[in-house]
Amino acid sequence: MIEIKDLHKSYKMGSNSLHVLKGINFKVEEGELVAIMGSSGSGKSTLLNILGMLDSADSGEYTLDGVPIKNLSETKAAQYRNKFLGFIFQSFNLINYKSALENVALPLYYQKVPRKERQEKAMKYLERVGLKPWADHLPSELSGGQKQRVAIARAMAGEPKVLLADEPTGALDSKTSYEVMDLIQKINDDGNTILVVTHEEDIAHMCKRIVHLKDGVIVEDKKIEQVRAEQYV
Amino acid sequence: MFNKDRWLEIIEVLTTNVWRTILTAFGVCWGIFILIVLLAAGKGLENGIKQDFGDIATNTMFMWTRATTRGYEGLPKGRSFEFKINDVQAIRDNVPDLRFISPRNQLGGFGGNNNVVRGIRTGAFNVYGDYPEIINQDPMAVTSGRFLNYNDINEKRKVAIIGQGVKNDLYDKDEDALGTYIKIQGVNFMVIGTYKKSNSGGGEEGQKEIFVPFTSFSQAFNRGEDVGWMAITANDGSSISQLKDKIVEVMKKRHKVHPEDTRAIGYFDLYEQYNRVESLFGALKAVAYIVGIMVLLSGIIGVSNIMLIVVKERTKEIGIRRALGEQPWSIKKQILMESIFLTLISGMVGIIFGSLVIYGINSLLDSIGPVDMFMSPSVSVGVVTGALTILIVSGLLAGFIPAQSAIRVRPIEALRTE
Numbered sequence: 143m144i145e146i147k148d149l150h151k152s153y154k155m156g157s158n159s160l161h162v163l164k165g166i167n168f169k170v171e172e173g174e175l176v177a178i179m180g181s182s183g184s185g186k187s188t189l190l191n192i193l194g195m196l197d198s199a200d201s202g203e204y205t206l207d208g209v210p211i212k213n214l215s216e217t218k219a220a221q222y223r224n225k226f227l228g229f230i231f232q233s234f235n236l237i238n239y240k241s242a243l244e245n246v247a248l249p250l251y252y253q254k255v256p257r258k259e260r261q262e263k264a265m266k267y268l269e270r271v272g273l274k275p276w277a278d279h280l281p282s283e284l285s286g287g288q289k290q291r292v293a294i295a296r297a298m299a300g301e302p303k304v305l306l307a308d309e310p311t312g313a314l315d316s317k318t319s320y321e322v323m324d325l326i327q328k329i330n331d332d333g334n335t336i337l338v339v340t341h342e343e344d345i346a347h348m349c350k351r352i353v354h355l356k357d358g359v360i361v362e363d364k365k366i367e368q369v370r371a372e373q374y375v
Numbered sequence: 376m377f378n379k380d381r382w383l384e385i386i387e388v389l390t391t392n393v394w395r396t397i398l399t400a401f402g403v404c405w406g407i408f409i410l411i412v413l414l415a416a417g418k419g420l421e422n423g424i425k426q427d428f429g430d431i432a433t434n435t436m437f438m439w440t441r442a443t444t445r446g447y448e449g450l451p452k453g454r455s456f457e458f459k460i461n462d463v464q465a466i467r468d469n470v471p472d473l474r475f476i477s478p479r480n481q482l483g484g485f486g487g488n489n490n491v492v493r494g495i496r497t498g499a500f501n502v503y504g505d506y507p508e509i510i511n512q513d514p515m516a517v518t519s520g521r522f523l524n525y526n527d528i529n530e531k532r533k534v535a536i537i538g539q540g541v542k543n544d545l546y547d548k549d550e551d552a553l554g555t556y557i558k559i560q561g562v563n564f565m566v567i568g569t570y571k572k573s574n575s576g577g578g579e580e581g582q583k584e585i586f587v588p589f590t591s592f593s594q595a596f597n598r599g600e601d602v603g604w605m606a607i608t609a610n611d612g613s614s615i616s617q618l619k620d621k622i623v624e625v626m627k628k629r630h631k632v633h634p635e636d637t638r639a640i641g642y643f644d645l646y647e648q649y650n651r652v653e654s655l656f657g658a659l660k661a662v663a664y665i666v667g668i669m670v671l672l673s674g675i676i677g678v679s680n681i682m683l684i685v686v687k688e689r690t691k692e693i694g695i696r697r698a699l700g701e702q703p704w705s706i707k708k709q710i711l712m713e714s715i716f717l718t719l720i721s722g723m724v725g726i727i728f729g730s731l732v733i734y735g736i737n738s739l740l741d742s743i744g745p746v747d748m749f750m751s752p753s754v755s756v757g758v759v760t761g762a763l764t765i766l767i768v769s770g771l772l773a774g775f776i777p778a779q780s781a782i783r784v785r786p787i788e789a790l791r792t793e
Contacts, residue, residue, distance in 0.1 A: 196698060196787040216703045216782070224700020235695045235790065239387050251380060252700045300700070 143304060143335050144170040144193065149202035151188055162188045164358035166202070170304075170337065175330040175368070177346035178339045180355035186339045187308060189355065193337065194227055194306050195219045207303050224252050228297030232309035234289040236281040242292045243268060243277040249300035267295040271325060287318035294325060298334075305329070305336040311345055317374075323348045324371035344369075385713050388685065399681045400721030402674030403769075407722045407762055410667025411729030411754055417663050419736075419752030421656045426750055432475075432512045432608045433649040436615045438622065438642040439604035440630075447633035456630050456639075458602035460593075466605075469625045472613040475512055478602040480504035480592050482560065491585065492558040493545040500541055502559055502585045504592025504603075512606050520553045520568030527588040533595065535564040539571045540582030559585065562595040615646045668765065675718065675769040682714050682777035693781055694789020703782040710781050714774025715767055722766035726759060 151163040162185045170176055180186045191197035192204065195211060204211045206226055214222065228249070229235075236245050247264035255263070268274050271291040273284075281289055290310060297305050307326065311319035323345060330336050330350075338349055346352050347369045354362035389396045439458075446452045463476050482502040483490045489497040503509075507523045518539065527534055535557065537545075542552050556563045564587055572581040593599060607622060609615040623640050626632070632639045686693070693706055733752055740746060 191787050194698070196785075196790070220697060220700050220702050222700075223698060229698050231790070235691070235698075237692055237695060239391065248696070249699045252696075252702070252705075257379065296699070 143172045143174075143207055144168075144337075145203075145205045146193075147203040149189075149192065149204065150200045151185075151192065151197075152200060162358055163192075163199070166358075166360060168353065168360065168363075170335060172335050173330070173333050175327070175336045175350045176338065177349035177352045178337060178355060179341060179343075179346050179352055181341060184355040185358045186341075186355050190306055190308050190337070190339050193304075194229060195223050220252075224249060224300060226303045228300060228302040228305045230290070230293050230297050230305065230307035230310045232312040234281070234286075234293045234313070236289055236292060236296075238281050241278050241280055242273060242284065242295075245281070245292055246296045246299050248296060253300060264295075264299055267299050268292070270298075271295045285318075286314050287321055290314060290318075290322050291325060294322070294329070298329065303335065305334060307336065307338045309340055310338060311340065311342065319345065320371045320374040324375055327368070327371055381709065381712065384709065385716050388689075388713055389717060395681060396717065399677050400717060400724070402677035403671065403718050403721040403766070404674070404725035404728070406667065406671030406674040407725035407766065408729045408732075409670045410663070410762060411726055411758070412732055413663035413667050414660065414758055415729070415733045415736075415752040415754050417656065417659045418754065419749050420659070421652075422750040422752070423746070423748040424652055424656075428645070428649060428652075431514070431645065433645055434474075434611070434615050435512055435606055435608045435645045436619050436622075436642050437604060437606055437645070438619075438626070438640060441639055441641050443632055443636055443639040445633040445636045445639075447636070448631050450631055456632075458605065458626070458630075459600045460602055461600070462602065462626065462629060463605070465629055466607070466622055466625055470618055470621045472610045472618060473607060474610045475508045475606070475608040477506050477509045477512060477606045478589060478604075479509070479606060480589065480596075480598055480601070480603040482592075482596060490560050491541070491545070493555070496545050498541065498544040498583075500538075500583050500585050501580075502587065502592075504589040504596075504598070505586050506589050509586070509606065512608050515570040515572045518569050518571050520566070522568055522570070523586060523588055528590050531591040531594055532588060533562065533564045533591050534567045534588065535559070536568040536570055536586040537566055538582040538584045539569060540579060541585055542569055544583070557585075559587070560596065564591075609646075616644055616650075619644055671765070671769065674721075675773045678714060678718055678770070679773040679776060682710060682774055683780065685713070686710060686777045686781045689781075690784055690789045693784060694786045697786035698790065707778040707782050710778035711771060711774040714777070715770030718766050718770035718773060719763070722762065726762060729754070 146166055146168050149163050149166040150161075152159045152161040154160075166189060178186045178189065188197065192199050195214065198214075206222075209222070209226075211222065237248070240248070243261065243264050246267055247260045250260040250263055265274065265277060268277055271294055273288060273291055273295070276284060276288060281292070284292065294310075310326065311322055314322060319342075326336060326338065327348060338345070340346055347366060348371050349366070350368050351365050352362070353360055440456055443450070443452050443454045443456070458478070460478060463478050466476055467473065480503065483500055489499045490502065491498050491500050505523065506528060507525060510522050517536070520536070522536055523534070526532070537552065537557070545557060546552055546555075552566045552569055555566050557566060558564075593601070607615065609618055619642060623642065624634070626640055627634060627636070630639075696706065697703070733754065736752055740749070740751070
C-alpha cells in the first residue's frame with residue numbers, strides 16, 4: 143500500500159540546515175495498523191507529513207497504492223489527499239462553526255458528492271462512531287473524545303486508502319484514549335490501513351506493528367501482539 | 376456560484392463578527408452613497424439650468440439689426456437698417472445645412488402697455504408675426520384648434536393662436552375661445568387655436584403669447600417688408616456656431632454694412648451657450664465620479680484589510696480544508712466571493728440610502744415649489760448599473776490580495792498555527 147525508499151528531508155534554519163529524515167525505507171501492506179514511535183525531534187511528524195502529502199521530501203521515492211507521489215502541484219496534491227488519505231489530528235482540527243455532520247461531510251463535498259447523498263453518508267459514519275444523536279452539535283458542544291470520534295468519522299468519510307493519525311490520543315485522558323483506540327482498532331478490523339504516530343508506549347502496543355524512529359532513521363521495526371483496547375473501556 | 380454550501384459559508388463567515396462586518400461595510404456604503412448623491416446633485420443643477428433653455432431647439436441662433444458703427448460705400452455710420460423678407464431666401468441660397476429660417480416680428484413685450492382687448496377685458500401680451508415653422512424651433516402643444524399654416528400666410532388671414540395665459544386673462548373659465556375675436560392694437564383677429572408650452576418653456580411669460588401669420592402682421596401693423604429678427608436653426612448634423620459667420624456675412628453684404636463692422640448685426644448663439652453649459656456639466660459629472668470613487672476606494676481598502684484579517688484568522692481552517700482535499704482555486708474563489716458579496720451588499724445599501732435621500736430632496740422641492748437653478752435631482756438606471764459594476768470590480772480587487780495570501784499558505788504551516 144505504502145512504499146518509501148531512501149527518504150531524505152532537511153529543514154533550513156537560517157544558515158545551517160537540519161537534517162530530519164536520513165534515509166527512511168519502509169513498507170506498509172494493506173490492512174496493517176502501524177505505530178510510528180519516537181521521542182520529539184525524531185522526525186516522526188515530518189514523516190507523517192510527507193506521507194500525507196502535506197510536505198514534500200528532498201529525495202527518495204514514495205509510492206501510494208501504486209501511484210508515484212512526486213512533484214505534485216498543489217491542485218494535484220489536494221486531489222490525491224482527498225482520494226487516498228484520511229487525517230486524524232492531535233488537536234482534532236474540526237471546523238468550529240460547522241456541525242458534527244457538516245464536518246464529516248466535508249471531504250465528500252470536495253469529492254463533489256451531491257448534498258443529499260453527502261448528508262446520508264456522513265450520517266452513516268457518525269453512526270459508526272456512535273455519535274448519531276450529536277449530529278447537529280457544534281464542536282464546542284462536544285467533549286474531547288467525541289470531537290476525536292467526529293474527526294475519525296470525517297477521516298473515513300472520503301473512503302480513503304490510508305488513515306493517518308498524528309498523536310490521536312495526545313490531547314485526551316487515558317480512558318477516552320482507550321475508547322478512541324478501540325474505535326481505531328475496530329476500523330482496522332474492517333480491513334482499513336492505519337498509521338498512528340504516537341510517543342505513548344501503551345497506545346503503540348495497541349497497534350500490530352511498531353516502527354521506532356530515532357534521529358531520522360528507523361532503529362527498530364517489529365510486529366507485535368496487539369493489545370485490545372476493549373478491555374480497558 | 377449558486378452553491379448552497381458556499382453561500383451558507385459566506386453568510387457564516389460574515390456574521391461571526393457582525394460589528395466588524397458592519398463597520399467595514401459602512402466604508403463602501405458611504406463611498407457609493409457619496410457617489411450617488413453627488414451625481415444626483417449635479418443632475419439637479421443641470422436640470423435646473425437646462426430648464427432655462429426650455430424646449431427650444433438648441434442648435435439655433437437669433438439675429439437682429441442694430442445701427443452701423445462704420446461708414447461704408449458712401450453711407451454714414453450710425454445708420455439704422457432692417458432685415459427684409461427676401462433676406463430669408465438670400466440666406467437659404469447662400470448658406471447650406473440650415474433647417475429652419477423664421478423671420479419674426481413682434482409687438483408689445485415684457486412690461487408693455489395693454490395691447491389686446493376683448494370686450495371689457497384687456498391685457499398686455501407679446502404678439503408675434505410668424506411662419507408655421509416657428510413651432511419646430513419654439514415647441515408648444517396646441518391644446519385646441521390648430522397652429523398657423525401656409526394658407527394663413529398666403530391669404531394674409533387675420534387669425535391668431537393664443538396661449539393658455541392669454542385665454543385665462545381674456546376669457547371666462549369655461550368659455551370656448553375658438554372662433555371668437557380679439558382686438559390687437561385695434562385690429563380684429565379670429566382665435567383659431569390655443570397652445571400650452573411645457574412648464575420649462577419660459578415660465579409664465581411663455582403662456583402669454585399670441586401668434587399671428589407673418590404676412591397679416593406686416594399688413595395690419597404696417598411693417599411692409601421689414602423683419603424684426605430671425606430665428607435660424609441648423610440641420611442636426613451641423614452646428615449653427617460654425618454657420619453663423621457665413622450668415623452674418625451674407626446679411627452684411629446685402630445691407631451694405633462694412634465687413635469689419637461687428638456691431639451692426641446682433642446675434643445670440645444659443646448653441647454655443649448650450650455647449651458651454653453642457654461641458655460645464657460634463658466637468659461637474661467627472662468631479663462627482665472622481666470624488667465618489669476616491670471615497671469608495673478607501674472603503675474598498677477597508678474591505679481588503681478585513682479580508683486579510685479574516686484569512687489570517689482562518690489560516691488553520693484553510694489548512695484543515697486543504698488537508699481534506701479542497702482545491703486551492705476553490706479557496707481563492709471562496710475569499711473572492713466573500714469580498715464581492717460584502718462590497719455588493721453594502722454598496723446596494725448605499726445606493727438605497729442615496730436614493731432615499733434623493734427622494735426626500737425631491738419631495739421637499741415639490742412641497743416648497745421650484746427653486747432657482749435646481750430641479751429634480753436624479754440618477755439614471757445607467758448610473759446605478761455603473762455603480763454596481765464598479766462595486767463588483769472593486770470587490771474583486773479587494774479580495775484579490777487576501778485570496779492570494781490564503782492559497783499561499785501551505786497546509787502544513789496552517790496546521791501548525793496553534
